[in-house]
Amino acid sequence: MELPPPAALLLGSLLLCGAGLTKGLTITSADQTMVEKAQGEKVTLPCKFTLSQEDQGPLDIEWVLIPTDNQKREQTIVMYAVDRIYNNYYDAMNGRVQFTDPDPKSGDGSIDILNLKSTDTGTYQCRVKKAPGIQTQKIQLSVLVKPARTKCYIEGTQETGRDLTLKCVSHEGSPLLYYAWRKSSSTEDLPATSLLNKDTGELLLKNASQEYSGMYSCVATNRVGTDQCSVELNITPPINTAGRIAGAVIGTLLGVFLLAFLVFCCCKKHREKKYEKEVHHDIREDVPPPKSRTSTARSYIGSNHSSLGSMSPSNMEGYVKTPYDQVPSEDFEHPPGQNPNFAPSKVAAPNLSRMGAVPVMIPAQSKDGSIV
Incomplete structure (x- = not known):
């Protein structure tokens, strides 16, 4: 119903x-x-x-x-x-x-x-x-965890025509992290040849030119916060590689030459010191110091006197004995022109004895100098 x-x-x-x-x-x-x-x-x-x-x-x-x-x-x-x-x-x-x-x-x-x-x-x-x-x-x-401790750096040579990479890494932060780059030195956008990987934070710049120079900023983001860092890019003309190589070669050669010169000087100095040491050693040990003429003469006379004194009467038969009281005449023939007034005076044997002279027996000698 x-x-x-x-x-x-x-x-x-x-x-x-x-x-x-x-x-x-x-x-x-x-x-x-x-x-x-x-x-x-x-x-x-x-x-x-x-x-x-x-x-x-x-x-x-x-x-x-x-x-x-x-x-x-x-x-x-x-x-x-x-x-x-x-x-x-x-x-x-x-x-x-x-x-x-x-x-x-x-x-x-x-x-x-x-x-x-x-x-x-x-x-x-x-x-x-x-x-x-x-x-x-x-x-x-x-x-x-919010992104934190984010670092930016450049990888590659900052020269015209080269490829380089701007890298951005956040050392703290929960995944998933996303990265974004922007050119902060002006209102310009990123270069047309740039390639961005938002997951790794890498910005690749191909065939860089001087217009790419400037300040770049990277922003790391996750669901709870953000953090950022900056880096300055300065693109310069390429350096003269040939001149750099030539300079390096010349510098290396100069260094080698200087090293060789130092080694040569050290070796020469070592040889000189070694030679001086050897000469000093030879003089000190092998060569006796020279004696004076007076000492030599005395030694010679002493040795002859000892030799003559040791002769026995039998050995003296061959010698001509001269009495001490008979002294040969000292009248010498002077060459013409010599002043006879300077002739040596005659001294008798007894006078020589009284004056302290020592009689010496002179053995007879042959013409060739041998003792008869």
Whole structure:
């Protein structure tokens, strides 16, 4: 049987009211399954709920960290029970986690995590219990690291006509990182021959010209932040390679010549010192010092005297004996023209004895100088 329109509207209203009366505990937060934040920032994980008249048991709100490894147990982060907050379960977040509302029983069980770290990444679950109602909600948190310590540098020769590469590397930052280059010294765009790889940060400049010179900036970006660096490019004409090679050859030859000259001087000096040492050694050890003529004469006379004194009477028979009292006349024939007044005076043998002269016996000699 079809009811009239006013009766149908009244019946629908009664049904909705009945449904509302029988509805239990419900989490009303938006279904936000993924949250991304940067390291060092603050994040709020939502968990708002409503209660019904049928929920008469004690209110419990619990946040747990679900491990990625199924073999590990869930880790309780913070909990509200019996009108009290417990937040010292997880040492890694001790002092960094709290309920957003100091009185969670008002219907807001959201939590704040301060000073995020990359190790905070994971799946978090909110569980609200009030018997007989129970509801849960999961949220995936990703803590990303902003790009940092980005460095720019040039690889290649900065000469006209050469190919070179501008490189940009960020030493910190969560993937995925994207790089972008721009010429910051003017409003000009990148050179027409440039090729950019946004994933590696390399900017290839082919057949460079002096118009390419200027300041270039690189910006590294990921989902939570940016960082940048700059480098100056100065394209110059090519250097005279032939002149450089010639200069290098000449310098090398001069160096070799100087080295050879030093070696020669050292060897010569060494030979001179060695020669002086040998000569000094020979004189000191092999050659006795020369004696004076007087000493030589005395030695000769002494040796002759010893030799003559050692002769026996038998050996003296062949010699002509001259009495000491007979001294041969000292009248010599002087050559013509010599002044006879300078002739030596005659001294008798007895006078020679009285004067201390020593008689010497002179052996007779043959014409060839041998003793007869």
